[in-house]
Amino acid sequence: xxxxxTSPAMSKCILCYSxxxxxxxxxxxxxxxxxxxxxxxxxxxxxxxxxxxxCRSCERPTCAYVCPTGAMAAKDGGxxxxxxxxxxxxxxxVEACKINYLQFDDELKLPLMCTHCGICVKFCPHGCIKIxxxxxxxxxxx
Amino acid sequence: MLYQNYIRVLYIDLNSKKIxxxxxxxxxxxxxxxxVSSKLFSELVKYGADPLAPEQPVVFAIGPMSTIFPxxxxxxxxxxxxxxxxxxxxxxxxxxxxxxxLANTDAIVITGRAESPVYxxxxxxxxxxxxxxxxxxxxxxxxxxxxxxxxxxxxxxxxIRIGPAGANLVPTxxxxxxxxxxxxxxxxxxxxxxxxxxxxxxxxxxxxTIKNPAEYNKIYSEIYDKATKTTxxxxxxxxxxxxxxxxxxxxxxxPAYNLKKSNYEFAEKISGEAFAEEVLQRKVSxxxxxxxxxxxxxxxxxxxxxxxxxxxxxSYDHELVFSLGSQLGIKNTTGVLNLINETExxxxxxxxxxxxxxxxxxxxxxxxxxxSETLVDLKFGDIDRYLEAIRHIAVPPNGFYRDIGRGLFNFxxxxxxxxxxxxxxxxxxxxSGYFTGPAHLIGGMTGIRxxxxxxxxxxxxxxxxxxxxxxxxxxxAEKIVAEEVVRSVYTSLVICLFAREVxxxxxxxxxxxxxxxxxxxxxxxxxxxxxxxNKLDIRAKMGFDLxxxxxxxxxxxxxxxxxxxxxxxxxxxIGHYKELxxxx
Numbered sequence: 001x002x003x004x005x006t007s008p009a010m011s012k013c014i015l016c017y018s019x020x021x022x023x024x025x026x027x028x029x030x031x032x033x034x035x036x037x038x039x040x041x042x043x044x045x046x047x048x049x050x051x052x053x054x055c056r057s058c059e060r061p062t063c064a065y066v067c068p069t070g071a072m073a074a075k076d077g078g079x080x081x082x083x084x085x086x087x088x089x090x091x092x093x094v095e096a097c098k099i100n101y102l103q104f105d106d107e108l109k110l111p112l113m114c115t116h117c118g119i120c121v122k123f124c125p126h127g128c129i130k131i132x133x134x135x136x137x138x139x140x141x142x
Numbered sequence: 143m144l145y146q147n148y149i150r151v152l153y154i155d156l157n158s159k160k161i162x163x164x165x166x167x168x169x170x171x172x173x174x175x176x177x178v179s180s181k182l183f184s185e186l187v188k189y190g191a192d193p194l195a196p197e198q199p200v201v202f203a204i205g206p207m208s209t210i211f212p213x214x215x216x217x218x219x220x221x222x223x224x225x226x227x228x229x230x231x232x233x234x235x236x237x238x239x240x241x242x243x244l245a246n247t248d249a250i251v252i253t254g255r256a257e258s259p260v261y262x263x264x265x266x267x268x269x270x271x272x273x274x275x276x277x278x279x280x281x282x283x284x285x286x287x288x289x290x291x292x293x294x295x296x297x298x299x300x301x302i303r304i305g306p307a308g309a310n311l312v313p314t315x316x317x318x319x320x321x322x323x324x325x326x327x328x329x330x331x332x333x334x335x336x337x338x339x340x341x342x343x344x345x346x347x348x349x350x351t352i353k354n355p356a357e358y359n360k361i362y363s364e365i366y367d368k369a370t371k372t373t374x375x376x377x378x379x380x381x382x383x384x385x386x387x388x389x390x391x392x393x394x395x396x397p398a399y400n401l402k403k404s405n406y407e408f409a410e411k412i413s414g415e416a417f418a419e420e421v422l423q424r425k426v427s428x429x430x431x432x433x434x435x436x437x438x439x440x441x442x443x444x445x446x447x448x449x450x451x452x453x454x455x456x457s458y459d460h461e462l463v464f465s466l467g468s469q470l471g472i473k474n475t476t477g478v479l480n481l482i483n484e485t486e487x488x489x490x491x492x493x494x495x496x497x498x499x500x501x502x503x504x505x506x507x508x509x510x511x512x513x514s515e516t517l518v519d520l521k522f523g524d525i526d527r528y529l530e531a532i533r534h535i536a537v538p539p540n541g542f543y544r545d546i547g548r549g550l551f552n553f554x555x556x557x558x559x560x561x562x563x564x565x566x567x568x569x570x571x572x573x574s575g576y577f578t579g580p581a582h583l584i585g586g587m588t589g590i591r592x593x594x595x596x597x598x599x600x601x602x603x604x605x606x607x608x609x610x611x612x613x614x615x616x617x618x619a620e621k622i623v624a625e626e627v628v629r630s631v632y633t634s635l636v637i638c639l640f641a642r643e644v645x646x647x648x649x650x651x652x653x654x655x656x657x658x659x660x661x662x663x664x665x666x667x668x669x670x671x672x673x674x675x676n677k678l679d680i681r682a683k684m685g686f687d688l689x690x691x692x693x694x695x696x697x698x699x700x701x702x703x704x705x706x707x708x709x710x711x712x713x714x715x716i717g718h719y720k721e722l723x724x725x726x
Contacts, residue, residue, distance in 0.1 A: 014434035016427035017240070018212070018366070025359060031144065031210045031350040033298055033429075034244060045290055045301075046236070046321045046426060047283075047438075047455050107349065125370050125432040 002077040003116040004132045005038070007052035012126040015040065015050055019120035019129060026119045028112075035105060037114040038129075052129060053101045055079065055114035063093035063102060063111075072113070082113040144206065144350045145658055149178055149248045154262065154269065156337055157196070157254035161269050169249075174205030175636035176218045176231060177673040178249050183220040183229075184680050186253060193222035193230075193329075194311060194336035196255035203249040205636040208239040208430075210350075211653055212366045213375075213641035215239055215428035217319075218633060222684075223328040224313035224336075225494075225549045226570035229681040230328040231591045233633065234302075235428030235436075236320030238344065241300035245346035256338040261289060261303070266346040274340035279309050281487040282318045289343055298429075303341030304331045305489020307536035311335045312547040314494040314535070318486070322426060322436050322457040326491045327571060327593060358656040365644060365653065370432050374643045378435040379425065383460035384414030386575075387468075393607070393703040395578045395600075398468040399522055400500035401566055404577045404700050406468040412478055417463070420475045423455055428638070435640060441479040456483045464575025465496025470503065471522030484529050488536035494549060495535060497572035499528055501550055501565055510562070515542035551691070563695040568592055570691060579603035579704045581618045584715045587691055588723070589626065590677045595639055597626040607703055615711055619718030627726065630677075631670035671726050678726065688716060 023036035030036070039053040057079030064072045064080040071086035072093045080093075089109040094102045103112045118131040143150045148165035149172075155161070172178045179201045186199040200221040207214040217238040223230030242250070246266040259274040272292065277285050282305040289301050300320055307315035308331030315331025316324045325331075334341070352358050369375050377385050390396040391409035398406035410416065421439035428436070438455045445452050456479045466472065466481040485492045503520040505511040513519045517534060518527045538544040546553050551570040554562040566573045568586030574594040576582050585599020586592055594600050602621045606613060628647075629639065637645050645653075647663035654661055661669075698709050 011424075014425050014427040014432075015429070016432045016434065017429045018432045021209075021430060025352065025355075025362065029352045029355050031352055032244060032348060033209075033240070034347040035349050045286060123366065123432070125434070 002057065002075050002079055003118065004057045004079065005054050005114060005116050005118075005121070005129060006132070007054055007129045009126070009128045009130075010050055010052055013040065013050040013052075013128045014126065015042070015046065016125065018123040018125060022119045022123035027115065027117065028108075035108075035112065037112045038120055039103070053099075054129065055101055055116070056099060057116070058098060062096040062098055063113075066092045066096040068092065072111070079116070080113070081115065082111060084110060087111070143248055144210075145353055149174070150246065151182065151249045151251060152247045152264070154250065154252045155254045156252065156256040156260070156339065159256070159271050171669065172673060172676075173631070173634040173669060174208070174248060175203050175216070175634040176220070176233075176630065176677075177634035177669070179203035179218045179220040180229070180231065180673065180677050180680065182249060182251055184676060186251065187222055187680070189683050193224040193227060194332060196337065197253060198222045198333070198336075199251055199253050200330065200333050200337070201249060201251050202238075202242065204239045204242045205634055206657060206659055207635050207637065207653060209243050210430070210657070211362060211637075212369050213431045213433065213638045213644065214636060215431045215638050216633075216636040217242060218636055219317070219325045219330050221328075221330050221333045224311070224332045225329040226551070226592070228570070228684040228686045229590065229677055230330065230333075231677070232325040232327050232330050233636070234317075234319040234323045234325045235431070235638065236323035237298065237300040237429045238302060238319050238323075239636065240429035241298060241344040241346070243350075244298055244348050245344050246348040252337065252339065255336065259338045259340055261340040261342065263343040263345070266348050277340050279306050281305050282489050283321070283487060285340065286318070286321060289341060298347075299343055299345035301341065301343050304334045304339075305487060305536065307489040307547075308332055308335040309340075310537055312490065312536060312538070313552070314491050314498070314547055314549055315489050316491045317341075318489060322438065323428070324491075327493065328591060329491070331489050331491075353658060354656050361649075361653050361656055365649065366432060368644050369641060375433050375640060378640050379433050381414035381418055382425075382435055382437040382458075384417055384437070384458065384463050386460045387413040387463055388415070390576065390578070393578075393604075394701050395576055395603075395703050396468055397464060397566070397573065397575065397577045399471055400469060400504045400564060401573075401577060401696055401700050402504070404702060408471075408473040409468065411473050412463055412467045412475055414460075414463075417458060417475050421479060426457075431638065433640070439475065439479050441476065441483055443480065454483055456486065458482055461575045462492050462496070465493045465572075466499075466528075467496075468575075469496050469500040470528060472525065473523060477525045480525055481528055481532065484532045488532060490532065490536055493574055494572040495532060497566050498535065498546055498550060499531055501562075502531065502546065504564055505562070511542070515540070565694055566696065567694075568691070569688075574600075576600035576603075577700065577702050579607070579702050580613075580707050580712050580715055581606070581622060583693060583697055583707070584618070584712060584719060585622050587688065587693070588622065588716075588719055590674065590681070596629065597622045598629075603703065610704055613704070613711075615714035616718045619715050619722055622715075622719060623722040623726070627670050627674055628667070630674045631666050634670075634673055675726050678723065688720070
């Protein structure tokens with residue numbers, strides 16, 4: 001089983017962006033929340049609902065299926081991983097994403113693909129997002 | 143600017159609708175935030191002219207740590223206060239600091255007056271002036287909805303705007319920031335109104351590469367853990383600042399009924415605990431803060447027969463529970479939320495608004511003013527009448543409301559001053575929700591923005607209370623001045639003051655070093671004094687003189703935790719204060 005990010009408790013979200021900042025910091029060496037592989041957004045301003053745009057590790061990852069170079073490689077058990085060296089920046093994966101999660105970084109010329117590393121989960125103060133942990137014999141979450 | 147040796151300043155001239163950027167190396171010594179905003183303000187202010195004259199500047203600034211370290215979330219606004227006629231400075235959280243950073247800017251200076259109402263979208267690569275005529279007198283929430291929908295800049299944006307009070311140039315009007323936060327005090331909303339400026343939409347996607355990832359990630363995690371896994375900030379998340387209501391009430395430090403009392407018999411009905419149990423809906427953070435201190439309560443109102451209800455989320459905190467609660471004799475959480483909601487919608491400073499209403503109520507009781515002036519026969523505890531009066535303050539129907547909306551100092555000065563010894567202002571600004579003792583009074587009177595947060599006099603009082611018998615005027619003055627100095631550096635960085643204990647100066651210096659700013663605690667203290675001196679000079683040039691703000695006799699007639707405060711003792715503190723502040 002591959003690690004899988006989920007957002008089971010977004011009603012607890014306080015919109016602190018700590019998850020996005022952590023991803024930007026650790027995965028993209030960036031201070032900016034615009035360069036990270038997940039997005040917490042509002043629907044109707046701060047008084048509306050808060051939603052998490054995250055990679056849902058589709059069983060049938062269309063982002064991988066449409067990739068002409070194999071840069072977006074389907075993983076066993078669902079989802080895909082990005083092999084940066086193979087990516088030519090065609091953005092077909094972005095167009096194919098079923099939930100419009102995947103964003104393209106014009107400067108990096110790469111899709112901002114989640115690696116399901118779990119750093120965002122570590123910095124979420126309220127457990128709004130979780131990641132399944134394969135080492136856990138019960139398939140539990142951290 | 144991060145990793146650069148300059149502050150990137152965006153200048154916007156509303157007269158010509160032209161902009162320019164300047165990279166100011168000379169501003170780096172002022173760090174950012176209030177240091178930079180007050181310096182930029184001092185360069186452009188027209189001392190002799192009216193605070194609402196078109197040429198007066200309004201300045202926004204963030205600091206080097208904004209958003210990129212936990213709880214560094216505030217933006218600072220400097221302006222010529224139309225309420226006090228002296229230096230105006232206000233701080234707000236929300237998403238504004240993050241948005242200014244992403245818009246590739248450190249500071250924004252706005253001068254001039256648009257020919258007709260506008261709001262402005264600020265992006266890293268574009269500035270757009272939108273026609274705001276149709277939005278001009280709309281309430282705050284409705285304005286926000288339109289600006290969100292029409293600005294066409296989805297993402298990590300911040301939307302700040304004024305309501306009817308600002309549009310009507312009411313000197314106690316605020317600027318709303320992202321619905322739940324505000325540049326609340328001292329009348330920044332009227333300054334926007336005077337410029338025909340409805341608001342700003344700020345957004346961007348500027349990326350900043352981390353230069354020293356190992357060191358930076360290490361200190362970030364350390365600070366994050368200190369903020370979230372220790373008890374240092376727990377109270378701000380749990381009950382929020384209304385946690386103060388009951389402890390203050392217990393020691394006779396909660397102003398009630400226009401400070402006729404310092405102990406409120408219905409405190410338990412509007413305590414932090416009562417709010418949490420009865421109406422708390424959610425907690426929200428400013429961007430980059432893992433605490434979530436913004437407490438939002440659910441307001442459910444019957445508006446017609448047939449079970450017709452409306453509902454709304456309203457943010458509350460201790461200051462508002464005081465000003466629109468105990469100050470007005472409101473006995474339940476829903477009543478307080480109702481008044482906060484109305485004040486929010488019209489865009490008034492909720493602290494000043496509540497204190498003004500309390501004054502009006504007592505003045506009516508005494509017969510010092512009449513219902514022919516107030517148009518509403520205000521009574522302590524009567525919510526509907528207060529709702530009506532709030533609308534009148536924001537959109538004045540007569541000269542009385544035009545005058546009272548300028549704040550109690552101006553109102554009573556016009557009426558002869560001395561007769562109104564129950565007008566609760568300190569240094570020209572309405573009091574906040576504490577009556578802890580002499581340090582709070584003198585701290586408010588002398589503070590650079592007359593905020594309880596300038597020097598935390600309320601905290602000094604409470605800490606000294608255990609040794610009340612040996613209270614020394616000199617000690618109080620020393621503590622007020624020392625705190626005011628050190629806070630200048632925090633408001634320049636700009637760290638939320640709630641995180642003061644998380645960020646000792648040694649931690650600050652370690653954090654700064656990871657973003658290539660090398661400072662020692664001693665150097666920060668020196669810079670802090672320089673920043674404060676600049677602000678003191680500004681207000682001195684504006685004619686500020688402590689002797690013009692005598693303390694109302696009400697402060698000496700109501701028991702504080704120290705019993706009755708003696709005027710002679712406060713005079714003694716002021717004497718020491720003048721001597722100490724002169725050395726800064």
